[in-house]
Amino acid sequence: MPPFFKRSRPRREPTPTAGRQSWVDLKEERTTFRLMAQEEGEAPKRPCVLIVRGSFDALGGAERELLQLVRAVDRRWDVVLATLDLPPPAKELLGDANVHLCTPEQHVVWPTGARAELTAAASKHAETVWSNVRIPWDRIDAVHLSVCKGTLEILPLIPGHLSVHYHCLEPPRWLYEDVLHRRLDGRPKRPLWLTRLIFTTQRRRDRRLVKALLNRPGSAISGNSMWIQRRLKSVYGLASDPTKENGEPPLRDGAGRPLEATHLMHVIDIDAWPVEAGASERTDLADAPTLPEPYVMTVGRVSHVKGTWATLRSLSGTGLGLVHVGGGDADDQAALHAEAKRLKIPLVCMPRLSQPGLVGLVRNAHAVVSHAHQEPFGLTPIEAMAVGTPALMVDEGGFQCTMAGVESGRLLRRDDERAWKQAYEDAKNPDLRRAWAEVGRPYVEENFTLPVQIAALERMMGF
Structure with missing residues (x-):
């Protein structure tokens, strides 16, 4: 078990002294919050939360995870969603949620190219555009930034x-790590010293904005896992308490400013991952490429970081094929196909x-696999466990947080080839697969569903 996971507390039944439940009932009637009353004796009201994400492109x-949160809180909050870039496919995912959009x-056309990176042009452009977006500040009770x-x-x-x-799901990785600046096979795209130099101005702006945030009374910064809570310490110099619970607010100074980082974990919409296969899982894959049999599946853009x-x-x-979901650069996909051909491994890169269709693909996989580098959280093992498919993940980053309990x-060392081969073999064992499936979904339902996340976020924001 990784050292930072020693903070995990044994599972316990809620006690009267705890004073707070760890989930909310999303099927109850529309909710009001007594803490939102402005004056003593005033009737409770629903909080109005401004949710901000620079782009959904x-x-x-x-x-997708943020949009599912917006849909789910409709009965509990009034939501104002502000973004500089909301393409039609993202807007469609809002469904019939009652959301006030501010765009x-x-x-918005984002500046690109070497000069734009050197001068932090995209950040400066965003500042300018935000000043022209109309936001009903007089209605807002709290702000949630993604x-x-x-x-x-x-x-x-x-x-x-x-x-x-x-x-802060992760401190911007292109600024503070080199994994996004490497080719598919791990070779640097340019000398790493030059990469660090190119992004100097952007790093300074990012740190300056985070410092301004932390100087605000009532502010908070959280990662999406205990792993990222620790990364916030190393990147921004914040304290990190390893005993912190999901959604637990930070300690504050006398002025109400945060003294430490905390974390708010990602979740899935469990209803979108049913126990039993539906007919649409098969029909939605009818026009997809022919799948190898048997196959393992990996999710995320074709890249070194994934x-x-x-x-x-x-x-x-191993005799296993690979099914990839997540798209990627055409050259990288071509290189992946060439390597698969050289190694005689059947490979299929799926369309959107x-x-x-995604659920059906995961459900019928031999295993869901990832060798991602220091993945901040990792939804893929949670999705796999939800439908009873073995999750075989590299023993790094957020995977340690989502799977250690x-x-x-299996959590596997990146360089242990023998262990990976054995894990692929073990995943064929029907008794072991059954045992993993029996504990997987209950674990997801208890820890990684929308009611859990909303309760944690309301705790963080003091509702």
């Missing part, structure tokens, strides 16, 4: 009396899938 796991009048290009740049506009929670190359090579000699797969 990538529409990856972080964006620029014109489509880390992304262009998010923190709204900070100077937020009135000083509002509490601000910054969900460990796609290492996952493919770990399958050599519907939710039932349950025996529903």
